[in-house]
Amino acid sequence: FAMPTLVDTLSGAIGAGCCTAFGLPFDVAKARLQNSPHAYGGLIDCTAKTARHEGFLALYRGWLPALSSAVAENSVGITTQRTLRRQLAAWRGVSADTRYSVGVEVGLGAATGVFTSVAITPFEVLKVRLQVQTHGASSGGTLAAVAGGLLRNEGARGLFRGLPAVICRDVPFNALFYGAYETICTLCLQWKGLSNKDELSSAYIFVAGGLAGCIGWSCILPFDVVKTRQQAGSATGSVTAVMWQVVATGGWRALFHGWTAAVCRAFPANAGLFLGVEVSSRWLARTIDENSEKELR
Numbered sequence: 001f002a003m004p005t006l007v008d009t010l011s012g013a014i015g016a017g018c019c020t021a022f023g024l025p026f027d028v029a030k031a032r033l034q035n036s037p038h039a040y041g042g043l044i045d046c047t048a049k050t051a052r053h054e055g056f057l058a059l060y061r062g063w064l065p066a067l068s069s070a071v072a073e074n075s076v077g078i079t080t081q082r083t084l085r086r087q088l089a090a091w092r093g094v095s096a097d098t099r100y101s102v103g104v105e106v107g108l109g110a111a112t113g114v115f116t117s118v119a120i121t122p123f124e125v126l127k128v129r130l131q132v133q134t135h136g137a138s139s140g141g142t143l144a145a146v147a148g149g150l151l152r153n154e155g156a157r158g159l160f161r162g163l164p165a166v167i168c169r170d171v172p173f174n175a176l177f178y179g180a181y182e183t184i185c186t187l188c189l190q191w192k193g194l195s196n197k198d199e200l201s202s203a204y205i206f207v208a209g210g211l212a213g214c215i216g217w218s219c220i221l222p223f224d225v226v227k228t229r230q231q232a233g234s235a236t237g238s239v240t241a242v243m244w245q246v247v248a249t250g251g252w253r254a255l256f257h258g259w260t261a262a263v264c265r266a267f268p269a270n271a272g273l274f275l276g277v278e279v280s281s282r283w284l285a286r287t288i289d290e291n292s293e294k295e296l297r
Contacts, residue, residue: 004086005079007284012078015276016070023269024066025059030261031131034228037250037257043264062130064143069123076119078277081112081178097196099186102179109178113171121166122159125150128231162230165239169223173216181212181274198282205278206271213270217262222255224262 029046032039040046050058085108089096100108129146150158185197188204217224226242229235235242246254
């Protein structure tokens with residue numbers, strides 16, 4: 001039990017690094033479009049203004065909390081989802097490689113979302129605070145300054161600002177995300193006449209991960225808008241109250257501000273995530289098996 005869990009955790013962390021590298025510039029643009037929708041004319045305008053006025057590296061602002069959040073989310077997420085799959089297989093008395101129905105995959109993903117929500121919220125708060133700062137902002141600039149100011153003004157509870165919105169976002173997101181990914185992989189296996197996901201090439205994993213990310217983000221964006229505004233400090237109140245504030249000031253379309261950035265980020269980021277996870281987990285498992293065989297000789 002311990003060794004598969006270790007492999008899952010390490011592969012989740014490696015996948016998180018790939019996800020952050022591919023997706024962070026889009027994530028910065030998404031956060032700014034959601035927090036200050038009237039300041040930009042869309043994804044391209046936001047990206048261009050940010051790079052022109054603050055330098056290209058501003059598109060990677062908040063990289064440390066973003067990477068920390070991604071490592072926490074995906075290490076916990078991959079480990080939880082795969083552990084639940086193994087436990088379900090043991091309970092049913094079937095192989096751990098068994099492919100499940102769409103409903104079961106969605107349920108496993110939803111359960112995973114509960115664990116990841118708590119793990120990532122502190123990192124998400126710091127990341128959003130850094131990302132919505134513009135050139136010349138007086139909020140401190142550095143991660144240490146932002147974290148210090150947050151703890152000084154709001155205490156430890158400030159690190160969990162927006163947790164209900166994160167749960168409302170991540171439970172359905174993970175249900176759709178993992179559900180879509182596993183279902184697409186199952187369809188690819190059936191199409192190729194294969195039986196084990198480890199037999200799928202990197203290209204299929206890349207496409208399955210990218211499509212799963214697009215499906216998930218397209219459906220949960222309103223909760224992400226609420227989360228961003230709560231964590232940036234530009235809106236207060238419950239999830240429902242902030243959602244109505246957004247609608248009252250910007251109409252229903254305002255709940256989907258940053259959709260283009262979210263989807264443009266979702267495909268490469270989540271394709272990179274699952275490619276990193278699957279390739280590294282196969283390599284880690286193979287390396288462990290080879291070392292075990294050497295010890296037995």
